[in-house]
Amino acid sequence: MKIKVIVTLKNGVLDPQGKAIQQTLNGMNFGNVEDVRQGKYFEIEVKEKDEKKAKSLVDDMCKKLLANLVIEDYKIV
């Protein structure tokens, strides 16, 4: 079963890459772009048929490795 995870920076944490992307978009005449936050996306193939169990496993992985909870939030989608 494939579980998808999105890791993003927490609100308030400076995202210089997102800022650079936003400024570039503004410079390309996408003037209405007010903010960009860059994140990470994972597709994790888990050998598990029960969705609840698989998601709980991935939740553990997020806490232990995939996200650094000092600056990042994660969302299992």
Add this chain to the structure above:
Amino acid sequence: MRSSVIIFPGSNCDRDMDVALKKFGFKNQMVWHNDQSIPKSDLIVLPGGFSYGDYLRCGSIASKSKIIKSVIDFANSGGLVLGICNGFQILTETGLLKGILQQNKFLNFICSNVFIKVKDKQNKYFKDLKKDILELHIAHNEGNYFCSDDELKSLEDNNQIAVTYCGEDGVENESTNPNGAIKNIAGIFNKNKNVLGMMPHPERMIDKYLSGEDGSLFFENILDNFK
């Protein structure tokens, strides 16, 4: 004084560290990341570099490698653990040190000499150090130290801020902050001050003709405090 330098795939300051330690009289050994245990040591060093290609987050993969459990046990039993640059990043990812090192504020790789101010001398690294301001070298893309307000307060309250970026005259402000680190932080301790992580490289400042000798002071001081 016996020391061990851990080598991860992608470490590249491990041999510089070996040369530096031996120059000042440490009995140093190199330890591979896949080993289970560390030979008897008084100091463990996690060197600079790009362990595991900086994949996922700098230091995150190395912080789960086989040898790390021994490093954590050693640190928790009071042993001296020093992380330089990528070693500092690894220490934050293990949780031995608070916070995280984010990408530099202006997205640039910085390679230059900097001045750092020693903020605390009640520890085995800086006790009785002859200088308060050292000139060392930095080379990093992720040195922008960050932690939560609560964590910062506890670092300040317990004097766990080890070194900060400053000018030659000791001034700490935005213009002497190379990477955007909060409070100009260049290095911190754990609560017991046996674990030190810092971005500047003392091992690159041990030759008066090639660089400078403020790194020599750092290593000699650790030895003096051990005696």
